[in-house]
Amino acid sequence: MDSALSLCGESCPSGYYPSISTYQASCGGTSSNWLTRCEVVKGSSLSVCGASCPSGYFASINTYDTSCGGAFANSRTRCQVITGAPFSTCGESCPSGYYPSSNLYNDSCAGAFANRQTRCQVVTGSSLRVCGTSCPSGYYPSSNAYNYSCGGAFADRRSQCQVVTGSNLTTCGTSCPSGYSASGSGYRAACGDAFGNTATTCRRL
Incomplete structure (x- = not known):
């Protein structure tokens, strides 16, 4: 698999991945008259039509480019291979195995990314500071507070996420992690209004 199509x-x-898309009358019917040039996914950096990067890459820049045509809303994304963390990707989410630690305005992330850029950290360790209210699998939220660096995409909220361990734990909200059952809930200011200032005590089944 070495040749472009x-x-x-x-x-x-x-x-x-798509590198160019142009109008072609002979591609009518179900193909919507677009002829797309497809390049082999390889190397540390790709210039991709559209806003989606291949698996293993993240979006570092998005620009307007008519060579990508209406099929891709004239959008071109520079995709960089993921070699480690942290890294900053256009958009509001991180690839599997990483979590968002900040989300800020960046005009190099135009078009489909609405000028938002997310800082991604690798999921590891006993405690994480995660933008939003959702913790990675295997973690639970122990507190949640306002943080401007998490941006509107995460409602300016950041959660302290602890690794799930032990026979008892107290999580923000009313849901216990898998393998635990609730033994009681109550007021906890540290959980903030995102969780209704509520925390739940959970016991291992």
Whole structure:
């Protein structure tokens, strides 16, 4: 799989990414008159039509580019290979295995990313400071507070997430982690209004 392909339509086969898309009358019918050039996914940096990067890459820049055509809303994304953390990706989410630690305005993340850039950290350790109200799998929220650096995408909220361990734990909200059952709930100011200032005591089943 070393050669580029030119295909009617707006998508590329697995292992390829769209680099150019132009109007082509001969690609009518179900292909919406678009001819897309598909390049092999390889290397540390890709210039991709649209706002989606291949698996293992993150979006570092998004710009307007007419060579990507209406099929991709004239949007081009620079995709960088993930080699470690932290890294900053355009948009409001991190790849699997990473969590968002901040989300701020960045005009290099235009178009589909609405000028938002998220800082991604690797999920590891006993305690994480995660933007939003959701913790990664295997963690639970022990507190939640206002934090401007998490931006509107996360309602300016940041959670302290603890690794799930022990026979008893107290989590913000009313839901216990898998393998635990609730033994009681009550007021906890540290959980903030995102969780209704409520915390639940959970016991291992």
